Amino acid sequence: MTTSTPAKAPSRWERLRDSFLWYSFKRDRTAQLCLAVFICLVIAAFSAPLLAPTDPYDLRQIDILASELPPFWIAGADEMYTLGTDAQGRDLLSIILYGTRVSLLIGFGAVALQALLGVTFGLMAGYLGGRVDAFLMRLADIQLSFSTLMVAIVVGAVVKATMGSAFYSQYAVLMLILIIGLAEWPQYARTVRASVLAEKNKEYVDAARVMGLRSRRIMFRHVLPNTLSPIFVISTVQIANAIISEAALSFLGLGMPETHPSLGSLIKAGFDYIQSGSWWITLIPGAVLIVLVLSINLLGDWLRDVMNPRLYKG
Amino acid sequence: MALLEVSQLDVRFALRQGEVRALRDVNFTLERGERLGIVGESGAGKSVAAFSLLNLIAKPGFIAGGSIKFEGKTLNTMSERGLRKVRGNRISMIFQDPMMTLNPVLSIGEQMVECLKAHRRISTKEARGIALDKLRQVQIPSPEKRLDQYPHELSGGMRQRIIIAIALLLDPDIIIADEPTTALDVTIQAEIMALLLELCEQHNVGLILITHDLGVVSQVTQRMLVMYAGRVIEQGPTREIINDPQHPYTQGLINALPQMATPGEKLNQIRGSMPSLSNLPSGCAFHPRCDFINRADGQPRPACTQQVPDFVDSGNCRVACHMVAEMLEDRRLKEESL
Numbered sequence: 001m002t003t004s005t006p007a008k009a010p011s012r013w014e015r016l017r018d019s020f021l022w023y024s025f026k027r028d029r030t031a032q033l034c035l036a037v038f039i040c041l042v043i044a045a046f047s048a049p050l051l052a053p054t055d056p057y058d059l060r061q062i063d064i065l066a067s068e069l070p071p072f073w074i075a076g077a078d079e080m081y082t083l084g085t086d087a088q089g090r091d092l093l094s095i096i097l098y099g100t101r102v103s104l105l106i107g108f109g110a111v112a113l114q115a116l117l118g119v120t121f122g123l124m125a126g127y128l129g130g131r132v133d134a135f136l137m138r139l140a141d142i143q144l145s146f147s148t149l150m151v152a153i154v155v156g157a158v159v160k161a162t163m164g165s166a167f168y169s170q171y172a173v174l175m176l177i178l179i180i181g182l183a184e185w186p187q188y189a190r191t192v193r194a195s196v197l198a199e200k201n202k203e204y205v206d207a208a209r210v211m212g213l214r215s216r217r218i219m220f221r222h223v224l225p226n227t228l229s230p231i232f233v234i235s236t237v238q239i240a241n242a243i244i245s246e247a248a249l250s251f252l253g254l255g256m257p258e259t260h261p262s263l264g265s266l267i268k269a270g271f272d273y274i275q276s277g278s279w280w281i282t283l284i285p286g287a288v289l290i291v292l293v294l295s296i297n298l299l300g301d302w303l304r305d306v307m308n309p310r311l312y313k314g
Numbered sequence: 315m316a317l318l319e320v321s322q323l324d325v326r327f328a329l330r331q332g333e334v335r336a337l338r339d340v341n342f343t344l345e346r347g348e349r350l351g352i353v354g355e356s357g358a359g360k361s362v363a364a365f366s367l368l369n370l371i372a373k374p375g376f377i378a379g380g381s382i383k384f385e386g387k388t389l390n391t392m393s394e395r396g397l398r399k400v401r402g403n404r405i406s407m408i409f410q411d412p413m414m415t416l417n418p419v420l421s422i423g424e425q426m427v428e429c430l431k432a433h434r435r436i437s438t439k440e441a442r443g444i445a446l447d448k449l450r451q452v453q454i455p456s457p458e459k460r461l462d463q464y465p466h467e468l469s470g471g472m473r474q475r476i477i478i479a480i481a482l483l484l485d486p487d488i489i490i491a492d493e494p495t496t497a498l499d500v501t502i503q504a505e506i507m508a509l510l511l512e513l514c515e516q517h518n519v520g521l522i523l524i525t526h527d528l529g530v531v532s533q534v535t536q537r538m539l540v541m542y543a544g545r546v547i548e549q550g551p552t553r554e555i556i557n558d559p560q561h562p563y564t565q566g567l568i569n570a571l572p573q574m575a576t577p578g579e580k581l582n583q584i585r586g587s588m589p590s591l592s593n594l595p596s597g598c599a600f601h602p603r604c605d606f607i608n609r610a611d612g613q614p615r616p617a618c619t620q621q622v623p624d625f626v627d628s629g630n631c632r633v634a635c636h637m638v639a640e641m642l643e644d645r646r647l648k649e650e651s652l
Contacts, residue, residue, distance in 0.1 A: 130373075203414035209370055211429045211480070212401035221428070225419040 024306045031302040034295040041292055045100035052094035053080070057260065064089045068278045086266070086281045087273055088258075095261060096285055100292065102262040106176045107243035111235060113181025114242075118188020119224070119231065125189065126196025127219045137193070140186035148183040148245050152254050155179050169257040176255055180242050191234050195227035229307040236300030240293045247289055263289045315386055316343035317487060317520055318367075322380035325359075325366050329374060334592045336362045336375065337544050342537075346487065347518040349511075351531035351552060353567070354541035355588050360524045363541070364492045366390075367522070368401050384488075403433045406481040408510075410493040412473035416465035422476055423461030426483060433484055448479040452509060471502040478510060488520040495530070507534065528571060532556045540564050543599040544591055550631030560633040562606045598623050598636065606637045615640070 016022055025031055044051060054061045067089040070077050077084065083092040125136040159175065160168050168175065199205065200223065208218045243263075249255035250264030251271075258269055263285045270282030325337040337359045344350050352360050365371050367382055369389050382389040384400060392400075409415045417425060426445035427438055436444075442461065449457035452475040465473060474494065481489050494510065495503040511534050514521045523535055531538055531552060538555055540548040540563065548561040559565045566584035568574065575581045586603040589595055597619040601607050607618045617623070617636040625632045626639045 203409050203411060204417040206370070207407075207409060207415045207477075208417070210368060210401055210407040211432065212398040212403055213428070213432050214398070217428075217432070222417050222420070226417070 021306055024302075028302055030298055034298040034302075037291060038295040038299060041100060041288075041295070042104060044097055045104050048094070048097035048101050052091070052097045053082075054091045054094045056090045056095040056098055062089050068273065068276075068281070070278075071280050071284070083284055084278075084280050086269060087278070092281065092284060095266060096263070096288055099261050099263045099266050099285060100288060102173065102256060102260065103243050103246060103264070103289070103292070106173060106180065106246045106262065107239050109173075109177035110180035110184070110242040110246070111238045113177060114185045114188055114238060115231070115235065117181070117185035119192050121185070122189035122192025123196055123219050123224060126193040127200060127215070127223060133193075136189065140189050143183070144186045146183065148180060149249065149252070149254075151183045152176075152179045152249050156254050169259065172256050172260065176246055176249065179249075180245050183245075184238060184241070187234060187238060188231070191230050192227055195230055196223055199223050199226050233300060233304045233307055236296055236303060240296040240300070243289070243293055243296075263292075317346045317348075317385065318344040319383040320367070320380070321383075323363070323366065323382065324377070324379035325362055325371060325375060326378045327375045329592070331592060335378075335544055336591060337366065340380070340539075340546055342539060342546070342549065344488065344520050344522065347514075347520055348537070349514065349521040349523065349535045351535035351538035352522065352524045352541060353526060353528060353531055353538060355526065357543075357588055357591070358541040359544040359591075360541055361492055362544075364407065364490045364522070364524055367490060368405060368407065369397055370401070399433070402429060402486075403484045404486055405488045405490065406484070406486045408474075408477055408481050408489060408491040408494045411497045412470055412477055413465075413497065415477055416473060418465055421462055421464050422468075426461075426480055429480060429483055444483065445479070448482055449476070451482065451513065452476070452479045454479070470498055471506065474498060474502075474506050475509070478506070478513065482513060482517070482519075485517065486519060488522065489514065490522045490524070492524045493526070494523075495527075496525070510534075528556065528567060540567070543588060543594060545599065545634065547600070547634045548631060550629075554630055560628050560631060560638050561600075561635045562604050562637065563600050566603075595619075597621050598634075609640075 025035075049055070056062070066078065066081070066085050067087050069081050069085040071084040071092070072079065072082050074084075081091050081093070083096070086092055086095065121136045121140070125133040155175065155178075156168065205218060205222060208222050213222075246255055246262060247264030247267065250262050251268045253268065256262040256265045258265055261269065266285035267282050267289070270278070270280075270285065273281050320343070321341050323337055323340040324335070327334045327336055340363060342350065352363060354360050362371065362375070366375075366377055367389070369377065369382070369392070371377060377390045380390075384405065387396075389397065389400065416422070420428075423442060423445060426448070427441040430436060430441040430444060431438070434441075445461060446457055449460055454460055454472060454475050460468070460472075460476065468476070478494075481491075489510075491510065495506050498506060507530055510521070513519070521534070523531065525531060535552045537550065538552045539546045540555070540561065542563050548555060548559070548564050555564060556568065559568050563584070566582075569582045570584060572581055584603055589599060589602070595602050597617070598604070598621075601618045604618065607614050609615050615636055621636070623634045623636045623639065625634050626642055628638055628642060
């Protein structure tokens with residue numbers, strides 16, 4: 001036996017640097033650009049209270065006389081408002097920053113809820129099989145046969161009718177997370193179940209059972225980590241989808257109230273003024289939404305290529 | 315009382331085409347520190363037997379009858395909770411393919427610590443200490459380093475050593491080794507087998523060795539079972555069976571070993587292949603492949619094709635064969651007439 005000095009195990013950072021993920025990221029311009037854009041948007045959105053010139057939630061800072069001012073490159077602009085103002089005289093830059101924050105919050109929150117429900121149910125369905133599987137998957141089928149919009153309309157109507165619309169506006173973010181989260185969990189459940197079915201028959205699961213470990217432990221500690229890559233890939237798509245769903249709901253007036261607008265409700269608010277020439281109120285938030293969703297989707301594409309071994313080994 | 319006592323074990327699979335009997339009338343005992351071999355072709359029911367010992371037969375399989383008694387407690391009627399205390403802790407198992415048995419996303423240390431913590435109330439630090447000690451026992455080079463490595467960083471032989479270390483982790487009474495060396499290359503096979511034997515002797519651990527390698531069985535085990543199509547057809551002390559096989563199938567197996575053939579000649583073989591369990595031949599399941607179904611007078615023995623043979627005692631061995639039974643009967647009659 002050679003007397004080798006006990007080599008220290010590589011740290012997580014070193015492992016990442018040696019990984020295929022990092023290698024592929026270094027060579028992919030699109031992925032780098034998208035990640036940069038996405039990170040900028042996230043930082044800008046979550047530090048909105050620091051970055052925004054005004055606080056759009058504070059009614060005292062709003063001057064109704066300064067409404068519908070154009071952005072800086074058009075004649076008649078006020079240099080105080082870089083991107084102009086909306087119909088209520090709120091600074092468009094500030095409100096877009098705050099709105100992006102709301103959109104991202106709902107997008108991530110809804111996906112977290114989807115993942116929580118979907119991964120748990122998918123794991124149980126796949127690993128336990130039999131009646132549990134049949135029940136959970138039929139539940140997923142039923143859930144998928146309702147569209148997100150319909151769920152939102154029904155839940156919105158019920159909550160508004162029973163609790164009043166003031167209550168709804170107050171908890172709109174939570175309501176939207178709940179609605180979008182509940183509507184889309186079957187996507188996760190199906191993906192996870194499919195991978196669990198493939199993993200379940202591998203010998204390491206038998207070995208874990210022979211060791212006398214509990215089912216729950218085998219499910220979450222042994223099987224789940226082996227199904228992570230498809231979960232990562234669909235998460236990116238689901239975040240983009242959730243942001244779009246939220247925007248669509250808000251655009252239809254079922255989402256965020258105009259006092260706490262998201263990107264979708266900003267687009268909706270501006271849409272009424274597009275005919276009167278104030279196009280920027282709707283187009284600028286629209287552009288931000290497109291850039292945000294596009295960068296997430298392209299990142300997801302890249303991640304899918306990296307994590308699917310068949311695509312790079314074949 | 316024997317440590318492990320299996321009697322009349324009957325395992326079936328409820329398939330769409332109907333019930334298939336994967337194991338029937340399996341009887342054996344294992345004493346503390348004893349080594350038992352189970353041999354047979356692929357599909358003879360060896361692995362099913364191993365899994366059913368721990369009551370881990372996956373659906374649609376189930377134990378339809380018989381009993382498995384470990385220290386007097388019946389495992390096949392025990393609660394899941396009670397079984398968990400036996401699995402890994404008192405009886406552990408080694409699988410065929412070391413590439414597949416370790417979880418690829420957990421480090422060796424994590425997997426060993428997890429196994430220890432599932433059965434004992436100890437801290438992670440203590441558990442790592444025990445894990446390290448076991449890794450030393452299996453003579454793995456630089457064991458400290460291995461704890462933080464992942465399975466893909468190790469070679470097949472090293473992984474099988476780690477699996478043996480995991481099997482020994484809780485000082486079990488019995489290790490079931492299901493073809494532990496099949497996936498390794500020949501030089502490593504011998505090393506791993508020697509290591510396993512040494513550790514079993516050292517710790518007085520009972521070993522149930524499942525294999526199709528008669529050479530390994532004859533070197534390692536004290537008693538053996540020969541299985542064919544879900545039944546035990548011959549069982550007894552390993553030495554006697556290897557030196558003087560009674561059942562035509564066992565004779566064929568031993569005859570088929572490469573060292574039994576004359577140099578330059580074709581290797582001996584048993585003609586045909588094992589029948590599917592869902593479509594067993596009538597009578598003795600081996601009769602379509604048996605060279606001895608004809609009696610001395612040239613007439614086929616009717617019992618072979620019509621009646622499942624019962625066990626007969628032949629010396630220290632038990633054999634399920636009509637021919638052997640007939641021979642023994644003849645001998646007995648002759649002795650009586652003298």
